[in-house]
Amino acid sequence: MPRLMAVSFERYGRLYYLDPGEQTFRVGDRVLVPTDSGPEVAECVWAPEWVDGDGVEAFGDLPACAGPATDADLARDAEHRRRRAEARLVVRRLIKTHGLAMKIVGVDYLDPATSPEELVVFYFTAPQRVDFRVLVVELARSLDSRIDLRQVGSRDAARLSGGIGNCGRDLCCATFLKDFEPVSLRMAKAQDLPPNPMKISGACGRLMCCLKYEHPLYTEFAREVPAVGSAVEVDGEPGVVVAHQVPADAVLVRMKDSGAVSQCSRASVCGSRQTYEERPEPKPRRRERHRANPSA
Structure with missing residues (x-):
């Protein structure tokens, strides 16, 4: 079971993980971190701990800590x-x-x-x-x-400058995010977010990187539950899906008989999915074309 520690060059900055070896450090200690331009001084923000072997694979090959910083290094x-x-x-x-x-x-x-x-x-x-x-x-x-x-670019500028995101926490790119993955407006629509650039854009002016985090959850949820407007049956009573509540793993169903809107779990509505999927979809209404009468 290996050990690792986390350091940061700036207060509330990006975390870098090191292999402490046999050394022991406490939070706040100044240590030397090997870099391309030589050892640099960083602050220990996560004391060395033993980590499960399966979890340490995500960190890759960790550089070894060069030891505590001396007065000359400081x-x-x-x-x-x-x-x-x-x-x-x-x-x-x-x-x-x-x-x-x-x-x-x-x-x-x-x-x-x-x-x-x-x-x-x-x-x-x-x-x-x-x-x-x-x-x-x-x-x-x-x-x-x-x-x-x-x-x-704008994303690298936000990473270098740092700041606070819309969530009230430090920017992901300035703390732990290493690579910028592509983010599209389709992800925001899948999460039922308003297409307002001021609300779904980060400090860099691009779409927020966190839209990528929950996108697989919303995709899986939309693939398993009925779509909005679908007819379902809950406890034998017919209803219509009016909204999805992905964080709660539930949907809102409006009952046809009583007209009340109730929150139903995914399991209760997915049981009737085969019923409404087998129903033939209504054919689109053909648009009639009105031609002007020349003799009129």
Whole structure:
């Protein structure tokens, strides 16, 4: 049974899972995480725990924790944060000076001790292509570093910036979501959500990624229960399905005799599904065409 722990580089940021080995950490401890640019300081947000072997397969091959952070590591991390904050202020001032239509959403700093040379990477969004050649020259002169500007999309911008979603919790892309799966408007219609972009769009302006989470549940429910407007029998009394309640695993049925609307479980209405499915569907009414009489 393996052990694993979770760390985060930013408060309320994305979680990264590590193999603690034989080491023991507590929540709040600063540890070293191996990255492409060298070990970085992160905060332990989930103490090492034993995890069932079947469940750990979802995490894949976990990198090993490089141990606790020393005072020198904490000082280096504080210097990196200071350089990133300074670079963000400088680039915003220069963008405003040159009137460029771009927005900085993230800054990354690579220490020359862990990389071939000092490098500051800026992530930005822009509605169209931006000529930032003059901006790069002035940034390199002001920060005395090599500059790299990278344009990202709206979803990646939301991941880098973070924020609070419509549900009141931190954005999924900024915490645990790794890959962006395609989300369509058909998923929102299947969940009976209003086609209002303001209500079904996330912080990135695209359809919310969480529409993908419950879509299989709604698809399975719609495949097993009668559709809205179908005739069913509940306890021998005929009725018509008027609505679906997927979270409650039930449907609303309007009884024909009494006219009352009652909440029925899936099992009670699925038992009569074969009855109404065998009934022939009514043929569509043929539209009559009226031709004008020339002699009239």
